[in-house]
Amino acid sequence: MYPFNVRVYGLLINDHNEVLISDEQEYGMRFTKFPGGGLEPGEGLIDGLKREFLEECNAIVEVISHFYTTDFYVKSAFNDSQVISVYYSVKNLEELNLNFKTLVFDFDGEGEVLQAFRWVKLANLANEDFLFPTDQHVAKLLTGSIWI
Template sequence: MTPFNIRVYGLLVVENQLMIIREPFAGTVIDKFPGGGLEFGEGTIECLQREFLEELNLEIEVLEHFYTQDFFLQSRFDENEQIFMVYYKVIAKDIHQLKVIDQDIQEIIWKDLSEVQPTDVSLETDQLVIKMLIGKS
């Protein structure tokens, strides 16, 4: 059976600003949504809550499911691995607790929802999600 890598991401908007993080990935630096990989034994919402807490010191509440990837995406690291991404709209319980804990995160970028573009993120699926978010799908 081919292994799957399930990734879960959060769309966090604070005062009409969308959070994007900058971090290294596959030998380059990318801009992407906060989140990460599902660990064995946890659900997607638990994964997202853990990732926000571990990386950004933020407790979040998941508002709603936003998008689940519906096309094949091969891993850049392992040609025998398939990537599967799930996106949720989230809110921070207390945005003042925001503190970058994950040393890989180089920058937090806040983009105004009225100005955000698909090219503001690096990954194909994230670009699709931005198009859906701004109503250009």
């Protein structure tokens, strides 16, 4: 039984008003989300977010502020758990060294688990770009935010 699944995500916005998003393939599914992932046992939210950015993006980030926490029921797409997602605004402390893509699901190589990163202008961000309901909700909040 999986009662709760706590996830933590970072909203990294560059000087061009673009937000970093992640296209991924895992568990036989393709999805687009914000960088981040699952909290590990004994880990705090901010430490988990910093670990996720280091693992996924090889980037050291500073957490600026809390942006949003899930306030509606979300069932996991992967098991029977309830997903609780926490989003923070972050900034990178060094230049990002990633192979940024411009096309959706433009993965390098093949395999079961794939990931690619894109910058998307906040003005062009649409909740339909995301598979998961909480990411869709956050996209709506971002497009109505002060960053545009």
